[in-house]
Amino acid sequence: MSNLKKRENFIKRFLLVFFIFCFFTPGISLGTPKGKLVIAQGVDLTSLDPAKHHTTGEFNYDNALFDRLYLFDVQGNPVPRLAVSHRIINDTTWEFKLRKGVKFHNGDPFTAADVKFTVERILDPKTKAPFAANFRHIKDVKFIDDYTLQMVTEKPDPILTKRFAAGATTSILPSKYIKEKGEDPFLRQPIGTGPFKFAEWVRNDRLVLEAYEGYWAGSPLVKTVVIRPIPEDATRIAELQTGGVDIAVNIPPFLVNQVKAMPGVEVQSVPSGRVMFLYLNTLALGPLQDKRVRQALNYAVDKKSIIEKILMGSGFQMAINLTPYHFGYDPSLQPYPYDPEKAKKLLAEAGYKDLKLVFNTPSGRYILDKQVSEAIAGMFEKVGVKIDFKVREWGDYTKDLVTKKLVDIGFIGWGNVNYDADGTFFVYFIKDAAFSYYEDPEMKNWIIEARYNLDEKKRKDLYARISKKVFEEAPLVFLYQQQDHWGVSKKVKNFQTRGDENFYLYRVGVEK
Amino acid sequence: MGGYLLRRLYHSFIVIFGITLIIFIIAHMIGDPVVLLLSPEATQADRDELQRQLGLDRSLPVQYMVFLKDAVRGHFGISFRHQRPALELVFQHLPATLELTLAAMVLSILISIPLGILASMKPGSLLDRTGMTFALFGQSAPVFWIGIMFILLFGVKLRWFPISGRGGIENLIMPAMTLALFSTAAQTRLTRSSMMDVLDKDFIRTARSKGLHEFKVILKHGLKNALIPIITIVALQFGMMLSGAVITETIFAWPGVGRLAVNAIYNRDYPVIQAAVFVTSLFFIFINLIVDLLYTKIDPRITYR
Numbered sequence: 001m002s003n004l005k006k007r008e009n010f011i012k013r014f015l016l017v018f019f020i021f022c023f024f025t026p027g028i029s030l031g032t033p034k035g036k037l038v039i040a041q042g043v044d045l046t047s048l049d050p051a052k053h054h055t056t057g058e059f060n061y062d063n064a065l066f067d068r069l070y071l072f073d074v075q076g077n078p079v080p081r082l083a084v085s086h087r088i089i090n091d092t093t094w095e096f097k098l099r100k101g102v103k104f105h106n107g108d109p110f111t112a113a114d115v116k117f118t119v120e121r122i123l124d125p126k127t128k129a130p131f132a133a134n135f136r137h138i139k140d141v142k143f144i145d146d147y148t149l150q151m152v153t154e155k156p157d158p159i160l161t162k163r164f165a166a167g168a169t170t171s172i173l174p175s176k177y178i179k180e181k182g183e184d185p186f187l188r189q190p191i192g193t194g195p196f197k198f199a200e201w202v203r204n205d206r207l208v209l210e211a212y213e214g215y216w217a218g219s220p221l222v223k224t225v226v227i228r229p230i231p232e233d234a235t236r237i238a239e240l241q242t243g244g245v246d247i248a249v250n251i252p253p254f255l256v257n258q259v260k261a262m263p264g265v266e267v268q269s270v271p272s273g274r275v276m277f278l279y280l281n282t283l284a285l286g287p288l289q290d291k292r293v294r295q296a297l298n299y300a301v302d303k304k305s306i307i308e309k310i311l312m313g314s315g316f317q318m319a320i321n322l323t324p325y326h327f328g329y330d331p332s333l334q335p336y337p338y339d340p341e342k343a344k345k346l347l348a349e350a351g352y353k354d355l356k357l358v359f360n361t362p363s364g365r366y367i368l369d370k371q372v373s374e375a376i377a378g379m380f381e382k383v384g385v386k387i388d389f390k391v392r393e394w395g396d397y398t399k400d401l402v403t404k405k406l407v408d409i410g411f412i413g414w415g416n417v418n419y420d421a422d423g424t425f426f427v428y429f430i431k432d433a434a435f436s437y438y439e440d441p442e443m444k445n446w447i448i449e450a451r452y453n454l455d456e457k458k459r460k461d462l463y464a465r466i467s468k469k470v471f472e473e474a475p476l477v478f479l480y481q482q483q484d485h486w487g488v489s490k491k492v493k494n495f496q497t498r499g500d501e502n503f504y505l506y507r508v509g510v511e512k
Numbered sequence: 513m514g515g516y517l518l519r520r521l522y523h524s525f526i527v528i529f530g531i532t533l534i535i536f537i538i539a540h541m542i543g544d545p546v547v548l549l550l551s552p553e554a555t556q557a558d559r560d561e562l563q564r565q566l567g568l569d570r571s572l573p574v575q576y577m578v579f580l581k582d583a584v585r586g587h588f589g590i591s592f593r594h595q596r597p598a599l600e601l602v603f604q605h606l607p608a609t610l611e612l613t614l615a616a617m618v619l620s621i622l623i624s625i626p627l628g629i630l631a632s633m634k635p636g637s638l639l640d641r642t643g644m645t646f647a648l649f650g651q652s653a654p655v656f657w658i659g660i661m662f663i664l665l666f667g668v669k670l671r672w673f674p675i676s677g678r679g680g681i682e683n684l685i686m687p688a689m690t691l692a693l694f695s696t697a698a699q700t701r702l703t704r705s706s707m708m709d710v711l712d713k714d715f716i717r718t719a720r721s722k723g724l725h726e727f728k729v730i731l732k733h734g735l736k737n738a739l740i741p742i743i744t745i746v747a748l749q750f751g752m753m754l755s756g757a758v759i760t761e762t763i764f765a766w767p768g769v770g771r772l773a774v775n776a777i778y779n780r781d782y783p784v785i786q787a788a789v790f791v792t793s794l795f796f797i798f799i800n801l802i803v804d805l806l807y808t809k810i811d812p813r814i815t816y817r
Binding site: 052128130131132202204231234241244 | 558593595663664667765768771778
């Protein structure tokens, strides 16, 4: 057999094996997206404008239709997407190299002008972007050439790339298209550079997206994506059971076993980036200014029982309010043990015999929030602290929180989307910040130093120091990290659950 | 009659004015939206700026005057959350609510009136007792429980109907049944008692003694005279369904005004709250007017001057 013939045979065999492999291997596309994927989540979008988005329900639409400069991987590291690299020119100037060959859904090329336009639009007060405050320190966005951009910040910002990865506020918008057509037409028929194109949105009913075969990273696997807002848990799960939807988000812990028992469906669970804890108002004069009282309250809570009995195992005890996803997490800290005797002793030492405190909790905002709060209130009573228990409407409660009017204790959850300790410590332990009820000048200096320091090692050391002090000072009652559950049909391939409640559908396939 | 209509329209105008004032005050009493619209990193200056942009920094009477001035021209402001005109949002959701409410109303009339009549014809019979037990059940069972039971039975077990969302007639059946149950129960009881009242009257005995067919006695002489309270409650129930379908809409993920309004309340989205309440109030007033006019058609003794 001639060499040419041999080579021809080899190529034929190789192609045959390749096609058989592709055919039987989900997740490897032969080019044409196939099938329909239906996802049920609890809430709908409020608009089609990423800059105005507020909730993960909205970010999931942004993730499908748009791209950002960076995205977080499942461990919380920023990975370049529309940016390919960056370098720090000086303490306050970052240069980004952008990806070439990326096209918007209408065929316009993506360039640095689009990034500049997007950032400036967020910063424009007329946009009323809810997350504008997170980017306010960007003083200038300089267009260098089509694929090079510089950003100048007021002070050094070590988490600039994380800010672009967090949330979907900075989804890159098509500057040329918006300038030519105007905002309104864009918001009726939005285009992005993401793996899916906009097809239809019926408010509170469905959002329909179609595969964008010209996606820069290759065509997505699914042809049509339908995202449906189904607020009621039982309905979402019934739809999953009957095949009406393929993925249902937020399966509450008490329904996990029911979903597990359904044929053709599996539950995918993941530790959440959200941590739950209790506020203690240490700014108001009174017993909560005494460290011993705060520590006593931490010792008084039986976190293990709460997780096992109320959350049915869906949680992990926390030492402070930072998860292992976050840069600056200190694994050496162990949660406060349950020790009611020690709690009583500390309270006695502090001289508070008939302590009476107000305990505020939202109801229905977080998984089993009221039930957990009731249990904790009972535990406080056991160590001799009388509780005046108040169930609060969410809007009313939040307003009290940010206007510093919280009385004594409040149950709260915090999802730090920057995946960096700064997003927790700055917000909770600097008195002037919106959610803080704590003041400690030394800790404030450390937090500020870490916030504006580009030296990663130095920041890590500072956060370790802050974490130890936070644990010791107990400005909060630390509780647990939530575990999220997703119901996923076995027909769905390559779906990855994430701790930030977002989903990315680019590599997801569906067998029909 | 013309004078009466004009008077009613004038009264309706006063009622609408009163409603705008009440919704305005209540909406502003439930709290400030600004906190819920900004990120945790926002400063007091950011909050003040947004408050200024939304016009919430002005005094309440000034805000009310601005609201009235715009409302007269059909503008209820731009939704804080959705960034679209509030009235446009309400109109987008209105067809779904009307579809559901009308379907539920038709369903409940078709069931309750025949059932009430049959029960009234033989009080104490098996049919009467069954009908009344059903009515008791319908009035006492909570809507959210009924809805979920329907989903589990007809959606999951029997797979007869789609579970949620708006679509064809098959999507409408379960939410309409759920919404209809309470009013069906109330209307059945009322039809029964109203019919029993009438069937005792002399003119019924006369009709029967004339040898009229029982069917004619019941429908022509009985039902026609029993209809006034029935129509009144049907109209009231219709109004309640329009504004109170929120639980049904939530369970079945139905994209109606109720869900829009409740989310608006949670988010302190004043323009949407005001537009939604305004539109449903208009419907309520309109239905009441129609019912009052219907009275004259049913009972010639009733005249309006």
